Amino acid sequence: MAKKINALKARQHLGQLLEDVCYQNEQYVIERAGKPMAAVVPVWQLEERAKRRERLFATVDDIRQKNKRVTPQIIEREVAEAVKAVRAQAQRNNA
Numbered sequence: 091m092a093k094k095i096n097a098l099k100a101r102q103h104l105g106q107l108l109e110d111v112c113y114q115n116e117q118y119v120i121e122r123a124g125k126p127m128a129a130v131v132p133v134w135q136l137e138e139r140a141k142r143r144e145r146l147f148a149t150v151d152d153i154r155q156k157n158k159r160v161t162p163q164i165i166e167r168e169v170a171e172a173v174k175a176v177r178a179q180a181q182r183n184n185a
Contacts, residue, residue, distance in 0.1 A: 091114060091118070092119045092129065092131075093117065094118070094121055095107070095118050095121070096120070096122070097120055097122045097127065100120045107112070107130060111131065111132055112132060112172075117129065117131045117133050117137075120185075
């Protein structure tokens with residue numbers, strides 16, 4: 091869970107904030123006038139997020155390539171059928 095800190099306090103204690111983030115894997119949300127403005131997270135978390143994003147877009151591109159000859163109507167119908175099946179299974183599991 092990210093800790094909230096106001097911008098003035100973040101400025102005044104930047105060195106300690108950076109140490110907490112780097113060595114303790116803390117996360118901070120910096121607020122101004124109570125509004126979240128930015129986040130400070132460990133670099134490894136930012137890098138992992140970028141890698142996950144790249145993998146997601148590669149998967150999406152792969153799926154698009156494999157389905158480039160399929161019409162949007164067929165895809166929408168199959169997605170609707172899959173959603174219906176998952177919801178039906180969830181209802182059976184909750185009953």
